[in-house]
Amino acid sequence: MISFSVNKRPVKVDVDPSTPLLWVLRENLELTGTKYGCGMAQCGACTVHINGQAVRSCVAPVSRAAGKEITTIEGLSPDLSHPLQRAWLEIDVPQCGYCQSGQIMSAAVLLNEIPNPTDDDIDQALTGNICRCGTYPRIRRAVHRAAEMMAKGGAR
Amino acid sequence: MIRYRDVLRSIFSILLCVVSCLVSANGQRNAASAAAFEAMLPVLHHPRCMNCHSAGDFPRQGDDSHPHAMNVRRGPEGRGVTSQKCSTCHQDHNLAGLHMPPGAPDWQMPPRNTPMIWAGLTDNQLCELLKEPKQNGHRNIDQIVEHMTTPKLVLWGWNPGEGRTPVPMSQADFAAKVKEWAVGGAVCPAASSSASHAATQ
Ligand code: FES
Numbered sequence: 296m297i298s299f300s301v302n303k304r305p306v307k308v309d310v311d312p313s314t315p316l317l318w319v320l321r322e323n324l325e326l327t328g329t330k331y332g333c334g335m336a337q338c339g340a341c342t343v344h345i346n347g348q349a350v351r352s353c354v355a356p357v358s359r360a361a362g363k364e365i366t367t368i369e370g371l372s373p374d375l376s377h378p379l380q381r382a383w384l385e386i387d388v389p390q391c392g393y394c395q396s397g398q399i400m401s402a403a404v405l406l407n408e409i410p411n412p413t414d415d416d417i418d419q420a421l422t423g424n425i426c427r428c429g430t431y432p433r434i435r436r437a438v439h440r441a442a443e444m445m446a447k448g449g450a451r
Numbered sequence: 452m453i454r455y456r457d458v459l460r461s462i463f464s465i466l467l468c469v470v471s472c473l474v475s476a477n478g479q480r481n482a483a484s485a486a487a488f489e490a491m492l493p494v495l496h497h498p499r500c501m502n503c504h505s506a507g508d509f510p511r512q513g514d515d516s517h518p519h520a521m522n523v524r525r526g527p528e529g530r531g532v533t534s535q536k537c538s539t540c541h542q543d544h545n546l547a548g549l550h551m552p553p554g555a556p557d558w559q560m561p562p563r564n565t566p567m568i569w570a571g572l573t574d575n576q577l578c579e580l581l582k583e584p585k586q587n588g589h590r591n592i593d594q595i596v597e598h599m600t601t602p603k604l605v606l607w608g609w610n611p612g613e614g615r616t617p618v619p620m621s622q623a624d625f626a627a628k629v630k631e632w633a634v635g636g637a638v639c640p641a642a643s644s645s646a647s648h649a650a651t652q
Pocket residue numbers: 330331332333334335336337338339340341342351352353354
């Protein structure tokens with residue numbers, strides 16, 4: 296049994312400790328907002344937070360989550376009120392949407408560490424999150440917009 | 452009757468003999484230490500070490516030492532930046548399969564203040580850099596020996612996972628050379644004797 300918390304909810308799972316965290320999130324816990332793209336840390340679609348840090352859940356064994364705090368896209372806010380979610384809606388960032396939960400989870404770590412990022416900060420933070428639809432210009436705008444919202448209203 | 456001058460002369464020759472023996476023993480010791488360092492070089496120059504001790508503010512990867520994919524940066528602590536930290540993808544162990552992220556505990560490269568860039572240095576410069584506490588993370592020689600022979604991250608060079616060439620000497624032989632170098636006084640090869648290890652890309 297491996298215990299950890301997902302989106303502030305304690306969970307226990309009875310799986311092989313080497314099972315990728317992504318599998319456990321999607322199959323055992325039915326949190327399907329986190330996507331599977333490549334399975335080898337190449338695309339970023341599976342990005343979640345472990346204790347506030349971005350992690351590619353497709354290559355992280357669930358044993359790495361033991362005793363830790365996991366946040367998935369479903370837990371970023373209870374009601375789409377996180378500045379990144381509001382900015383994403385306002386700018387209508389997604390095309391097909393497949394990469395977007397990973398983009399947002401990576402951007403959330405960026406904004407935690409650099410509340411007012413430059414284009415360069417954004418590029419460095421998100422360059423490992425691939426968007427097959429090429430929504431990069433909108434992603435960049437939306438991250439700046441979210442930073443503005445946070446500066447005005449504080450993070451919600 | 453023993454003359455005072457003869458006594459002095461004998462003492463002087465004995466002293467001369469002792470000093471010259473000491474100098475020659477020391478010379479041999481120095482030469483052995485410097486030779487041990489030179490024997491370590493194929494490991495230090497190998498991509499498994501150089502890819503994190505390389506020029507630029509970023510790690511490299513592969514046996515051809517190309518810049519790390521995804522524009523990965525060193526970051527202040529040598530652990531990447533914001534949402535692209537080393538631990539975003541690297542675990543504390545290698546993952547099975549070609550092109551899967553390799554891993555070891557505390558995966559990192561040297562921090563920004565002391566980047567320990569080895570690319571482009573002569574053998575003498577590399578040796579002196581290793582010994583310089585202001586550059587080497589305030590390590591003394593014993594701690595340098597420890598860094599080169601103990602942490603799992605360094606020992607990973609002997610077990611780098613599928614598709615990566617391990618460093619070209621057994622771990623035991625390398626550790627013996629590191630210790631021989633240190634015990635002999637951590638002597639560096641002569642400044643003129645060494646070719647520079649080419650900077651990569
Ligand atoms: S699915 Fe994990 S990085 Fe692509």
